[in-house]
Amino acid sequence: MISEKMRPFLANNSAIRMMFEEGKKMAELYGADKVYDFSLGNPNVPAPQRVNQAMKDILDEEDPLFVHGYMSNAGYPEVREAIAENLNQRFGTKFAGRNLIMTVGAGSGLNVALKTLLDPGDEVITFAPYFLEYRAYVTNYDGVLVTVEPDQETFQINREAFRAKITAKTKAVIINNPNNPTGVVYSEETIRALAAILEEKQKAYGHAIYLISDEPYRELVFDGATVPFVTEYYDNTIVVYSYSKSLSLPGERIGYVLIPDEVEESAMTIDAATIANRISGCVNAPSLVQLAVGRCVDCQADLAFYDRNRKTLYEGLTELGFTCVRPQGAFYLWMKVPTADGTDASAAEAVFVSAAKKYHILIVPGSSFACPGYVRLAYCVSYETIVNSLPEFAKLSQEFIVKTC
Numbered sequence: 386m387i388s389e390k391m392r393p394f395l396a397n398n399s400a401i402r403m404m405f406e407e408g409k410k411m412a413e414l415y416g417a418d419k420v421y422d423f424s425l426g427n428p429n430v431p432a433p434q435r436v437n438q439a440m441k442d443i444l445d446e447e448d449p450l451f452v453h454g455y456m457s458n459a460g461y462p463e464v465r466e467a468i469a470e471n472l473n474q475r476f477g478t479k480f481a482g483r484n485l486i487m488t489v490g491a492g493s494g495l496n497v498a499l500k501t502l503l504d505p506g507d508e509v510i511t512f513a514p515y516f517l518e519y520r521a522y523v524t525n526y527d528g529v530l531v532t533v534e535p536d537q538e539t540f541q542i543n544r545e546a547f548r549a550k551i552t553a554k555t556k557a558v559i560i561n562n563p564n565n566p567t568g569v570v571y572s573e574e575t576i577r578a579l580a581a582i583l584e585e586k587q588k589a590y591g592h593a594i595y596l597i598s599d600e601p602y603r604e605l606v607f608d609g610a611t612v613p614f615v616t617e618y619y620d621n622t623i624v625v626y627s628y629s630k631s632l633s634l635p636g637e638r639i640g641y642v643l644i645p646d647e648v649e650e651s652a653m654t655i656d657a658a659t660i661a662n663r664i665s666g667c668v669n670a671p672s673l674v675q676l677a678v679g680r681c682v683d684c685q686a687d688l689a690f691y692d693r694n695r696k697t698l699y700e701g702l703t704e705l706g707f708t709c710v711r712p713q714g715a716f717y718l719w720m721k722v723p724t725a726d727g728t729d730a731s732a733a734e735a736v737f738v739s740a741a742k743k744y745h746i747l748i749v750p751g752s753s754f755a756c757p758g759y760v761r762l763a764y765c766v767s768y769e770t771i772v773n774s775l776p777e778f779a780k781l782s783q784e785f786i787v788k789t790c
């Protein structure tokens with residue numbers, strides 16, 4: 386018999402994943418070019434050629450025992466040093482290779498960080514709307530996820546609501562910047578305010594409160610937006626990074642956890658995280674792609690591709706009368722359900738998502754991010770998908786926007 390802990394997962398399997406499967410079925414039925422699948426954050430831009438070449442070169446040049454063998458549980462020292470050096474150049478930091486633990490993507494990195502920090506009953510705060518896997522990751526270690534309601538004007542952090550949620554049991558806070566699902570970039574002012582509240586509460590409760598900064602979209606920013614490097618603002622920061630989005634490598638499963646020397650008991654925390662990586666069963670991050678990213682630390686994401694999609698979609702939808710948050714980062718657009726005001730937002734959202742399917746448009750309901758009344762569109766799709774979806778969105782808008790005027 387399966388565990389009590391797993392039962393709820395069967396009942397509430399990921400809506401995003403289900404929609405992705407549905408999209409594939411619809412594509413078989415109607416043809417891939419007639420389905421506008423904005424469900425999954427699976428990059429449509431191929432990985433940079435340099436990454437592929439690095440993999441080939443590594444296979445040709447290096448000893449197979451080195452390339453395919455076990456290495457230190459934290460990863461190859463030379464890869465960790467290359468990444469630390471690159472971060473130091475970009476952000477003026479002073480990291481060493483020992484501050485990094487290579488992980489099986491950010492998902493695993495978050496699990497490593499939480500396993501390292503949490504005792505049963507510890508509280509972890511995050512901000513709605515949020516990547517819903519955070520809830521599962523926190524409960525994996527018998528922690529309790531506490532959510533802060535959004536500021537629906539800006540989708541920056543709701544500071545007073547955050548302050549009110551911190552208790553003696555708060556062990557960690559997770560932020561995601563740039564943000565999935567809103568596409569918002571938390572400003573320097575927001576990060577400074579967050580750090581000040583955390584400093585104040587650490588003093589009041591007499592123990593560390595860790596800030597886990599989940600940054601798979603760090604480089605995906607537009608309109609000149611900058612993402613503050615959080616370790617510079619708050620000492621007890623642990624950064625979780627992934628190459629899934631920046632280098633279009635989600636299936637390869639590669640990322641890292643960064644634990645700076647300024648973190649309380651940093652050496653012990655790094656050792657514990659390295660063990661957490663091993664005993665999670667991952668043992669170490671995959672070797673070939675780990676070596677490849679070590680050779681490609683300065684590779685860039687194809688920002689121009691995402692930017693064109695972002696502008697075309699945002700402008701197209703707002704012209705049709707939809708209310709959207711102008712995305713500054715990641716590759717998501719956060720749109721208000723036109724009929725959500727003053728009614729049951731979850732019900733309005735369900736009707737909207739299902740109506741969109743009539744036009745072969747797949748979008749993810751805001752409740753999948755604990756924020757009903759909105760939908761998320763992942764615009765990491767082909768440009769043709771964006772352009773061809775707009776006449777279908779026009780039909781959807783006639784059903785919803787005209788009706789409510």
Ligand code: PLP
Binds near residue numbers: 516565
């Ligand atoms: N965190 C956020 C906010 C994400 O959106 C995702 C993936 O979509 C992840 C973590 C997990 O990324 P990875 O593929 O590196 O495990």
